[in-house]
Each structure stands twice: as C-alpha cells, then as structure tokens.
C-alpha cells in the first residue's frame with residue numbers, strides 16, 4: 334500500500350483519491366472524473382427505489 338500525496342499541496346491523499354486537506358481544490362471530486370462518478374453511484378444507491 335502506497336501513500337499518495339497531493340501534487341498541489343503535498344498533503345496526504347485519501348483512499349478515494351481526494352486530498353485530505355479541506356482547503357485544497359483536490360479535496361472535492363471534479364465532475365466527470367472516476368471519483369465523482371463513484372460518489373454519485375453511492376448516493377444513487379441510497380435513494381429509495383422509484384421506478385415510476
């Protein structure tokens with residue numbers, strides 16, 4: 334297991350690929366990236382089924 338570091342601020346990266354520095358732009362997922370899509374899928378799964 335390797336500890337990745339943010340190339341912007343040098344802070345440690347979380348397992349989901351986001352920077353753990355809340356003040357860094359990379360601490361939030363960028364729309365269109367695999368990370369953002371994965372988070373969106375998680376939210377989708379939490380919704381109650383509504384197939385109407």
Ligand SMILES: [Zn+2]
Nearest residue numbers: 339342352357
């Ligand atoms: Zn960072």
